[in-house]
Each structure stands twice: as structure tokens, then as C-alpha cells.
Amino acid sequence: MTNYWPLAGIAIVVAGFAFRFNPLLVVVVAAIATGLLGGLDFVAVIEALGKAFNDNRYISVTWIILPVIGLLERYGLQQRARALIETIRGATMGKLLVIYLLFRQLTAALGMKDIGGHPQTVRPLVAPMAEAAATMTHGELAEEDAEKVKAMSAATDNIGLFFGEDIFFAIASILLIQGVFESSGYPLTPLQLSVWAIPTAICAFFIHGGRLLAFDRRLGRNGRSAGK
Amino acid sequence: MITLDYLYILAGIVFAIWALLSALDTGNGKRFGNAAFWGLLAASFFFGGQLSDFANGVLVLALVGIAGTGRLGRSDPPTTSLSDRLALSEKFGNKLFLPALVIPITAVVGTVAYNYTPFGETGLFEERRETLILFGIGVMLALGVCMVWLKPPMLAPVEEGRRLMDSIGWAAVLPQMLAALGGVFALAGVGSIIGEIAGGIIPENNVFIAVLIFCLGMALFTIIMGNAFAAFPVMAAAIGIPVLVEDFGGNPAVIGAVGMLAGFCGTLCTPMAANFNIVPAALLELKDQYGVIRQQVGTAIPLWICNVVIIYVAGFLIWN
Numbered sequence: 326m327t328n329y330w331p332l333a334g335i336a337i338v339v340a341g342f343a344f345r346f347n348p349l350l351v352v353v354v355a356a357i358a359t360g361l362l363g364g365l366d367f368v369a370v371i372e373a374l375g376k377a378f379n380d381n382r383y384i385s386v387t388w389i390i391l392p393v394i395g396l397l398e399r400y401g402l403q404q405r406a407r408a409l410i411e412t413i414r415g416a417t418m419g420k421l422l423v424i425y426l427l428f429r430q431l432t433a434a435l436g437m438k439d440i441g442g443h444p445q446t447v448r449p450l451v452a453p454m455a456e457a458a459a460t461m462t463h464g465e466l467a468e469e470d471a472e473k474v475k476a477m478s479a480a481t482d483n484i485g486l487f488f489g490e491d492i493f494f495a496i497a498s499i500l501l502i503q504g505v506f507e508s509s510g511y512p513l514t515p516l517q518l519s520v521w522a523i524p525t526a527i528c529a530f531f532i533h534g535g536r537l538l539a540f541d542r543r544l545g546r547n548g549r550s551a552g553k
Numbered sequence: 554m555i556t557l558d559y560l561y562i563l564a565g566i567v568f569a570i571w572a573l574l575s576a577l578d579t580g581n582g583k584r585f586g587n588a589a590f591w592g593l594l595a596a597s598f599f600f601g602g603q604l605s606d607f608a609n610g611v612l613v614l615a616l617v618g619i620a621g622t623g624r625l626g627r628s629d630p631p632t633t634s635l636s637d638r639l640a641l642s643e644k645f646g647n648k649l650f651l652p653a654l655v656i657p658i659t660a661v662v663g664t665v666a667y668n669y670t671p672f673g674e675t676g677l678f679e680e681r682r683e684t685l686i687l688f689g690i691g692v693m694l695a696l697g698v699c700m701v702w703l704k705p706p707m708l709a710p711v712e713e714g715r716r717l718m719d720s721i722g723w724a725a726v727l728p729q730m731l732a733a734l735g736g737v738f739a740l741a742g743v744g745s746i747i748g749e750i751a752g753g754i755i756p757e758n759n760v761f762i763a764v765l766i767f768c769l770g771m772a773l774f775t776i777i778m779g780n781a782f783a784a785f786p787v788m789a790a791a792i793g794i795p796v797l798v799e800d801f802g803g804n805p806a807v808i809g810a811v812g813m814l815a816g817f818c819g820t821l822c823t824p825m826a827a828n829f830n831i832v833p834a835a836l837l838e839l840k841d842q843y844g845v846i847r848q849q850v851g852t853a854i855p856l857w858i859c860n861v862v863i864i865y866v867a868g869f870l871i872w873n
Contacts, residue, residue: 327746328746329746331743332747334738335743335777338777339777342824347621347723348724348727348827348831349616349617350620352730352731353621353734355734356734356737359734360737360740360741363740365741368607370610370737371607371611371614372605372607372610374610374613374736374737375607375608375611375613376606376609376610377732377734377737378597378609378610378732379597379602379604379609380732380736381729381732382561382564382598382601382729383685384828385594385725385726385729386560386561386564386598388568388725389564390688391718392567392692392711392713393652393695393699394653394714395710395713395714395716395717396696396699397649398713399632399638399641399705399713400638400642400649400703401637401638401640401642403638404635404638404639404641404642405647405649405650436664436665439657439660439684439688440657441657443828443832443833443836443837444717444836445657446653446657447833447836448836450650472841473844473848475837475844476834476848477848479833479834479848480845480849480852482833483829483845483849484852487817487820488814488856491813491814498782498813499810501786502810502812502813503809505785505790505794505809506794506805506809511805513805517806518809518810519810520810521806521807521809521810521863524811524859524867525811525859528856528859529852533852533856536852
């Protein structure tokens with residue numbers, strides 16, 4: 326008889342996020358509950374948590390970029406990004422983000438997934454540019470709309486990355502797929518796998534690109550933002 | 554050889570300075586909470602490798618205790634005003650973009666050169682960590698360029714960095730914490746339980762339903778774990794390989810590649826994928842911490858349907 330109790334940890338995570346408790350608290354409570362219900366003793370759970378946290382320090386190391394971004398913002402980087410967009414005639418938020426989507430997908434497909442990202446490009450460059458372009462076409466944005474434009478900029482970075490990177494064959498997820506199939510007796514080359522990321526990448530470009538243009542049109546129509 | 558440990562020492566120094574400046578910042582009512590939080594992270598970077606697993610676990614509990622009881626505040630170190638920034642952006646012009654580009658260019662060009670030219674044979678960097686190490690080098694280069702060119706006050710980079718770090722707050726360690734949760738889930742056998750459940754509900758003789766359940770399992774398990782990498786081995790072992798490839802004779806390359814992408818659609822919908830979905834909301838100072846996810850769901854759902862269709866058509870109809 327399988328012990329289904331470790332799944333209670335998942336329920337804790339779902340409930341915790343739904344009720345908006347502090348996520349760090351939710352995650353640790355879920356980890357301890359899962360470990361205990363899975364038959365580990367308390368000390369072993371704390372050890373497992375500590376070991377996994379320590380092994381994953383490389384994830385948080387990237388925050389060392391913040392002094393550079395902060396310093397450039399002190400000298401007007403965001404304002405420069407806005408000014409640059411304002412010099413381009415006919416620039417709209419929708420077109421700008423479609424171009425960024427394509428740029429992110431193509432560079433990721435060539436293995437350059439580190440060329441974008443939220444602290445590096447979205448906060449200092451893409452989001453201010455998108456906001457400036459939206460303001461140029463629709464006038465001053467209502468706060469709610471400005472939030473949506475910023476959120477859409479971050480979303481576009483994620484979608485461009487996720488549905489571009491797998492076209493590059495030497496990437497962790499492709500190597501993982503290869504490893505899983507190989508251990509079951511199905512040897513595949515990374516290239517055989519990565520070509521099959523192309524159809525989804527094309528769908529992602531048209532679906533998200535279409536949504537970006539529709540979002541821009543909707544901003545103009547809803548009238549909450551005072552038009553020029 | 555330059556290893557990841559060098560980068561950890563660098564990060565430790567940065568977080569230690571943030572901790573110290575936080576403690577001295579009388580403008581922040583919760584300054585000791587911030588100092589303790591960033592100080593513990595500095596300790597983790599400096600000494601985490603030497604500490605026992607249990608001591609690291611206690612460090613994790615202390616971090617969570619500080620954040621979970623709301624002891625982190627936001628600082629507001631002195632900086633330039635909006636009108637200053639407009640004037641400075643006029644003065645320095647588009648050259649301001651160059652230091653920001655130094656970082657990705659160093660990481661990308663360096664990685665390509667290291668992997669495809671004789672430069673790689675020098676063995677200068679720890680294996681498979683070259684991109685992250687080159688990223689660190691890029692940060693130092695960009696900082697050097699800014700200091701020489703812009704001549705800011707000495708403390709300006711760390712103070713501006715601290716402003717951003719405090720605005721992100723506890724979300725900064727959430728991705729690392731979720732990776733730790735994944736480790737505990739694996740140890741408790743959560744993956745094999747899910748795989749067993751998913752494998753038990755496949756009807757016989759219906760390829761399309763089997764494809765649908767495989768893709769649904771990938772997306773849902775990714776939503777739970779926050780990472781398609783955790784979901785893939787479980788779903789491939791439960792359904793992908795035994796049912797889709799072996800029973801129904803599907804194309805393994807299509808099932809593997811597109812199945813993973815069905816999982817990525819789940820990544821777009823979950824707060825568990827914190828570094829993609831929650832951290833940017835904090836970084837962009839959005840009021841709604843789920844704001845980024847809300848914009849992504851409308852792309853994720855139709856794209857997931859595309860993935861189901863691609864597997865069914867290319868993996869079965871065309872293949873057979």
C-alpha cells in the first residue's frame with residue numbers, strides 16, 4: 326500500500342500561496358511536513374533542507390549584478406531607455422514587445438540565453454521602453470495599465486526564453502530528455518530532440534505576439550487612459 | 554582554476570556590506586531585521602561549504618523566521634532625483650547602455666569562446682560553471698567601467714544595490730528555498746507517488762487521451778514543483794516511455810522534446826517558479842505579486858493545447 330501522506334506537503338504549498346502567507350514560511354512548513362510524513366525524523370529533514378539550500382547557492386549569486394544596475398539607474402539609464410524609444414517614429418508598445426520576443430527567442434535558440442533576464446534587461450530597459458511607447462500612443466497611463474505593461478514586459482522575457490532555448494541543442498533540458506530516454510534504451514541525439522522544439526517556438530511567437538498587439542489595441546480603447 | 558567558490562566569496566562580501574549598511578541605516582525602522590537577513594546570507598556564502606548540513610538547516614530556519622515574522626523593511630538610501638536623472642541621461646547619452654551590455658556580452662562571448670576555441674583547453678574555469686563565473690567577471694568589469702567613467706561616490710554602487718535588494722526582500726531567496734523544497738520532495742518520494750497515480754488513469758486503446766494525460770501531468774506536476782526538470786523524469790517513466798512510446802509506438806524524439814515544452818507552459822502559471830514569476834514582480838515593484846503570472850496564463854493555455862496537438866500529429870499520425 327503506497328503511503329500518500331507526503332502529498333500533504335503539496336496541499337500546504339497550494340493553500341499557503343492561495344492565502345498569501347509569506348512564501349518562505351509556506352515552503353519551509355511544507356518541506357518539514359513532507360519530510361516527516363515521508364518517514365524521516367525531524368533532524369534528518371532539517372539536514373536535507375540545509376544541504377539542498379547550500380547546494381543551490383549558485384542561484385542567489387546572481388544578485389551581485391544589482392550594484393551595477395542600481396548605479397546605472399542613478400545616472401539615468403531608465404530615462405535614457407525611454408528617450409531612445411521616443412526618438413523612434415511609429416514605435417508602439419505592441420511592436421516593441423513583439424520585436425523583443427523575437428530577439429529573445431532567436432538569441433536563446435543560438436545558446437545566448439543569458440543575454441536577457443529580469444534584473445539585466447527587463448527592469449532597466451524593456452519595461453521603461455514599453456511604458457514610454459504605450460504613453461506615446463495612448464497618453465498618460467492609468468496606474469493599473471502601467472502595472473500591466475510592466476508585467477507584460479516580464480512575461481515576454483520569460484516566454485521568449487522558454488520557447489527559444491530548447492532549439493539550442495546543448496542546453497540542460499535537452500540533455501535531461503536525452504538522459505531519461507537513453508536510460509530506458511532509446512538513444513537519441515540532442516539535435517533530433519531540439520528540432521522538435523521549433524514547432525512550439527513558432528506557435529509561441531504567434532500566440533504571444535498576437536496577444537501583445539491585442540493588448541496594445543485594448544489599452545487604446547478602454548478609455549481609462551486619457552488619449553493624446 | 555577559478556571555481557564557483559570565488560564567486561561565493563564575492564557574493565559574501567557584497568551581502569556582508571549590505572548587512573553592515575543596513576545595521577547603520579537609522580532611516581529604516583526594521584534595520585536590524587535587514588542586517589540579520591543579509592548577514593545570514595553572507596555567512597551562507599562564506600561558510601556554507603564548511604558548515605554541517607544541520608547547521609545550514611538552522612540557518613535556513615533563521616532566515617525564514619526573520620522574513621516570516623515581517624522583520625524586513627525597505628531602505629531608501631540617498632540617491633539622485635528624477636530631474637537629476639533626466640539631466641544625467643541627457644549628459645551621458647546612449648553610452649549609458651554600454652556598461653549594462655558588458656555583462657551579457659562577457660558571459661555569452663566568453664562561454665562561446667571557452668567551448669569552441671583553444672581557450673577552453675586552458676582549464677581556467679570550473680567545469681560546466683564557466684557561464685556563471687564569466688557573468689561574475691562581467692559584473693566586475695562593468696562596475697570598473699562605471700567607477701572610472703561616472704566617478705560616483707565610493708559607496709554609491711553598494712547603496713544603490715541595497716535599495717534594489719531591499720525592494721526585492723525575501724523574494725530574493727525564494728528560488729533557492731524552492732530548490733531546497735524540491736530536494737526534500739525527492740527524498741520523501743513525492744515524484745514516484747505522482748507518477749503512480751498518473752500511470753494508473755490511462756485508458757487502453759486511446760492514443761489521444763494518453764497524450765492528453767501525459768501533457769496534463771507534465772503541466773500540473775510542473776506547477777506543483779515549479780520546475781519542468783523535476784516533472785519530466787517522473788512523467789516520462791510513468792506514461793511517456795511505457796505507454797506512448799512502447800504501447801502506442803509514438804516517436805520518442807517528439808514525445809520527449811514537446812512533452813518538456815508542455816511542462817514549460819506550467820512554469821508560466823506557477824508562483825513556485827519564483828525566479829521567473831515572483832522575483833520580477835518584486836523587481837518591477839508591482840502591487841500584485843501574481844501580476845506577471847496573470848499576463849502569462851493567456852499564452853500558456855493555448856500554447857499547451859498546441860503542444861498536445863503537435864505530439865498527437867507529429868508523434869503518432871505522421872510517424873506511423
